[in-house]
Amino acid sequence: MRKLTIVEALRQAMREEMARDHNVIILGEDVGIEQGFGGAFTVTLGLSEEFGHDRVIDTPISEAGYAGVAIGAAMAGMRPIVDLQYADFIYCMMDQIVNEAAKLCYMSGGQVKVPIVVRAPVGATTRGAQHSQTPEAMFMHVPGLKVVAPSTAYDAKGLLKTAIRDDNPVIFLEHKLLYGSKGLRVEVGALNPVGEVPEGDYTVPFGQAVVRREGADLTIVATLLMVYRALEAAQRLAAEGISAEVIDLRSLRPLDEEAVLRSVAKTGHLLLVDEDHQACGWTAEVAALVAEKGLAHLRAPVKRVTSLDTPTPYAPTLERAWIPTPEKIFAAALELVVNGSTHTDWRG
C-alpha cells in the first residue's frame, strides 16, 4: 500500500471517481489553469490535463454563481464537486447552499436530488479573520446537508468517494495544516500526516466515528487537526497515569452517537475539542446528546476546549491564545479527571 498525503488522497479519490463516472465534474477558481495552482492548495493539480477543461471548469470569482450552477447541473444529472479556496468564502454561497441545495429535495416532495460536494479548506494559519474559519456548525444546523471532516489520508479518500456518490449535498471540510501541500504551498506549523491508502476503490461510510486511541479514564472527542492535538495531549496524560480515549468523529452530520455514548459509558468523563467557536458548535450538540442519553454515565460535568468566541486574531501570539493547543487540552483533561471526579456529587 502506498503512503499518501491528504492532498494526494483527495486527488486520487477525484481522479478515480471522474474515471468511474463521467458525470463527475469540478467547478472552482484556479482549479485547472495551465501552470497554475490546482486550487488554492494543489488538490486538483493535474486533473484538467487528464480530464480536460470541460470537466475541470475554471470559474470566475463568483461563489454564489458557481454554487448555483453546480446545483442546477446536479439536478440535471451531473455530480459536481464545488471547490472553495478557503472555507470562509462559503458564506458567499450561503443562500445557494442553505436555501436552495439543502431544501430542493424536500420542497419538491422528493422530485429532485442535488448531489453536490462542497470542498472547503478550514483552519487557522496566521492569515487573520477571513482566511481561518472552521464553519462546520453552520451547516450541521441545516436539515438536508451532510457534513464530514476527515483527518487522515485514508478517510479523506474514502469519505470523498462516499460524498461524491451521495445523492445529497455534502459539505466536505479539509484542514490546511493536514493537507501535506508541497513546494511553495508548504504551511508553517503543518502536520501533514501521511497514511496508507489503498489504490483503487473503497469507501468510508458517513456517520461512523473511529477510536484513534483506546483509554479508560476519559473520552476526548475531536475532529480534523484537533484529533492530533488530542492525541498529543493523551500521550502526555499517559505520563501522568491518565488513560485517555480519543475519538475522531470524521462525520458531523450524520453523527455517530453510539460511538460517543459507548466510550463515555466506559470512561465516565467527556472532553470535547473543536477548532470552531464554542457557541452552538458541534461540541454543544454532543454535550446535549450525552446529557439526553448518557447522563448517568458521567462522573463529572462535560468539559469543552474550543477556539474563543471571537473572530480569528492575526498575530501569532493571539492565534495561539485563541485556538486549542495540546497544552490546553492536557490541562483541561487533567482538571476534568482529577478535580472533576473529586466532586462525586456534582449533580447536587
Added chain:
Amino acid sequence: MLTQGAPTHRLPATDLLAMYETMLRIRRFEEMVYYLFLQGDMPGTLHLSTGQEAVAVGVCTSLRATDFVTSTHRAHGHAIAKGVGVNALMAELFGKATGCCQGKGGSMHVGDVRVGAVPSLAVVGAGIPIAAGLALAFKLRKTDQVAVCFFGDGATNEGTFHEGINMAAIWDLPIVFVCENNQYGASTHVSKVMKVANVADRAAAYGIPGVVVDGNDVLAVHEVTVEAVARARGGSGPTLLECKTYRHGGHSRSDPGSYRPEEEVAYWKTRDPIKLYREWLAGQRRVGEAELAAVHVRVEQQIDDAVEYARSSPDPGPELAIRHVYWEGSA
C-alpha cells in the same frame, strides 16, 4: 511614455515630488516585507502591489484626507497612499500590538480610519457595496465626502459588483469605483472569465461613465480621478475607472506566477510605473536630481525605521484576543 500636456502637469513641483515619494515608499515597503517574509519574520501570507503603485498614488492624491477608501487583500499600497503610517503598517504585518489594527488584522486587513482608510476586506468583492454604503451616508449626512472603492478585475465577477454599483448609480452616490485590472485574478487571466474587452464597458449597464486609463501612468490616473471625484462630490454620481496595470510578482507569497508568459512579464517591467514617472520628471526639469536622490535616502530610512519599530514593539497580550468583539467606544 507618460501623459503629456495634461493639466496635472501644472501641479506644483512639491506635489509631483510627493507623488514620487509615495510610490517609492510603497515599493520599498513591499520589497522589504517580502524580504522579511522569506527570512521567516513575517507570518501568514502577502499580496504585493509591486508594479501597481501608480494606481494607489494617482487616485489617493486626488482625495481629501476626509474622503474614504476601501481596499482588498492587496492593500498595502492603498493604505500608504491614503496616509497610514509605515511604522503602524509594518507593526501590523509583524502582528505587534503597535500595529494599525493592534496586530488583530494582518496584511489583508490594514487601515486607519483617522486617515480615511477603512481596514481592508479580503473577501473578494465584499468592499464594493460597503463603499456604496459609505457614500450613502456621506450623501444623507451632507458631509461633502467621497468614497473610493479599490478592487481587482477578478472582483468584477462577484454579484456584489453588480449589486453595489447599481445601487450607487441609481442613488447618484458620491463614489468612485476603481478597478485595478492587473489582468489576472490569482492565476486566471481576465479573458477567461469576462466576455467584454474592458471592465469599464460594464459601466454602460449601470448608466454611469466608464473610463479606461493607463494604470502605470500616475499622472493619467490622477487626471481621470480628479474628474471622477469632482463628479461624485458635485452630486452627479459614480464613475467606474479601470486602470490597466500589472503585478510584477506572483499573486501571493506562494505563487511563482508560472502561468504568465515570460515576455508579458518582461514587457510590463519595461513599463514600471516608478521608472516611467522618474523619466518624465527628469524630462520636466522641475524637480532636480538632488531632490530625487534625497527622496530615496528618506524613504530608505523610513522603511528601515519601520522595521526597527515593528521588531522592538511588544506582542499583543493574550487579553487582547477577547477584546473588540463588540464596540468598546472610541479610543
